[in-house]
Amino acid sequence: MNGFKLDQAITNERTSSDKDWLNNLLQKEITIGNAFGNKKKEDFYAELAVLLKAGIQLKDAIALIQGNQKKEKQMMLFSEMGNALVAGQSFFEVLKNKPEFSEYEYYSIKIGEETGTLPRIVEELGKFYERKNEQRRSLMNALTYPIIILCTAILVVVFMLRMVVPMFEDIFKQNGVELPGITKMIISASNFIRDYGWLVLLCVALLIVLRKVFSKKEWFKTANDRFIQKIPYIGNFVTSVYLAQFTQAVALLTASKVPMLNSIQLVKKMIDYHPLNEALENIEKDVTAGKSLNASMAGNAIFDNKMISLVKVAEETNQTEYIFERLSQQYAIEVQQKSKLLSTLMEPVIIIVIGVFVGVILVSMYLPMFKLSSVVG
Structure with missing residues (x-):
């Protein structure tokens, strides 16, 4: 429990809990107008799981996914993620610094990186x-x-x-x-x-x-x-x-x-x-x-x-x-x-x-x- 430092995270979450609603049937969590909503997350994690299972390095997989994007905001998001990985940040740290991703996601990714099961975790997130x-x-x-x-x-x-x-x-x-x-x-x-x-x-x-x-x-x-x-x-x-x-x-x-x-x-x-x-x-x-x-x-x-x-x-x-x-x-x-x-x-x-x-x-x-x-x- 100490490893996840959840007590502080929970406190911070409660102080900012009034910043989300229509992140909400089924966070009612489908965000209208979000550049990286749940449908994009589904595609992202599914594609990333396939690439990682094929033996492609994480930063190369992010670069490949970036090349498939058509919207500028999404291309910028993946470009920043790729640059952060090249700079030495872990995938967990990259997601934690992006408001598009929830604590649930980056803690899951952290677990995957620490246990060597990242491809499986990513696949499960896609599902x-x-x-x-x-x-x-x-x-x-x-x-x-x-x-x-x-x-x-x-x-x-x-x-x-x-x-x-x-x-x-x-x-x-x-x-x-x-x-x-x-x-x-x-x-x-x-x-x-x-x-x-x-x-x-x-x-x-x-x-x-x-x-x-x-x-x-x-x-x-x-x-x-x-x-x-x-x-x-x-x-x-x-x-x-x-x-x-x-x-x-x-x-x-x-x-x-x-x-x-x-x-x-x-x-x-x-x-x-x-x-x-x-x-x-x-x-x-x-x-x-x-x-x-x-x-x-x-x-x-x-x-x-x-x-x-x-x-x-x-x-x-x-x-x-x-x-x-x-x-x-x-x-x-x-x-x-x-x-x-x-x-x-x-x-x-x-x-x-x-x-x-x-x-x-x-x-x-x-x-x-x-x-x-x-x-x-």
Whole structure:
């Protein structure tokens, strides 16, 4: 533990913890607009693993990867890394001085360099980011189509309230038809959109701006994660995504012979999901106090009985790496299944809800028409 100097690192991390949010499904950690985001990391580690296993020196491998880059920022990044290696720095030190890389990454690389297993560690890091990107794609695929349907349906309802309902309202006024309560309610909604629609749009834009402003605040991240966790089904789905990341990261670190307490501390640095981070903090305290890992996990609701039971087996048989790798695979499969089910469920639910709204609008407009036809008759 002293070798990693984690206590000081943890203190520094906590003082700067409000500097990251949308590093965040699945650090929610996919960084929008980052020149070296998770997809680039996946490609980088995969290519580097192939080159190192082929017997190419590290600095030459970095130079080859640099030659494959098309963007100037990425070329500069690899150029600086190559120059630092030539100057005598270790790969661990190079990554530590680059803000594009997390503590989790450069501590893993340090372990690989010290134990002579750098090619394997790099390969595992590539697999880690590959799986993380797959999980993010699963989440996006599950939500994209239903969200498109929802936005389209909302526009249809707004169009009916803003354009169709006023035409019926004029007819009813001209003929002096007595309106039922449901029709009055729909007309009131139409008038509200006509008079205050711009204010609603302004409020939505303001909420988006405020979310951007407060997204880096710890209290906002905590509240946002807790809100997501409480959403039916979606909360469980997002939690499964982060549990898959957690188990995969622990499997990688334990394979590198990192003590479990150190593994928990490192994983906590790269997963930006408050319910899991809170649980990991509790586990860290319990393990430090002498509790077993499975007993520490049992006191946190985010971990299910399956995981706790398998971790207990892992501790008793000294098969931590294998058990966590199996758990990671199981959660990855669970994420894929839940993403498909989420997409399957959301589409008909949205269609039914919007259909009810459209039906209510149509019925409320046609009820007075029956009275009008009787008057005319």
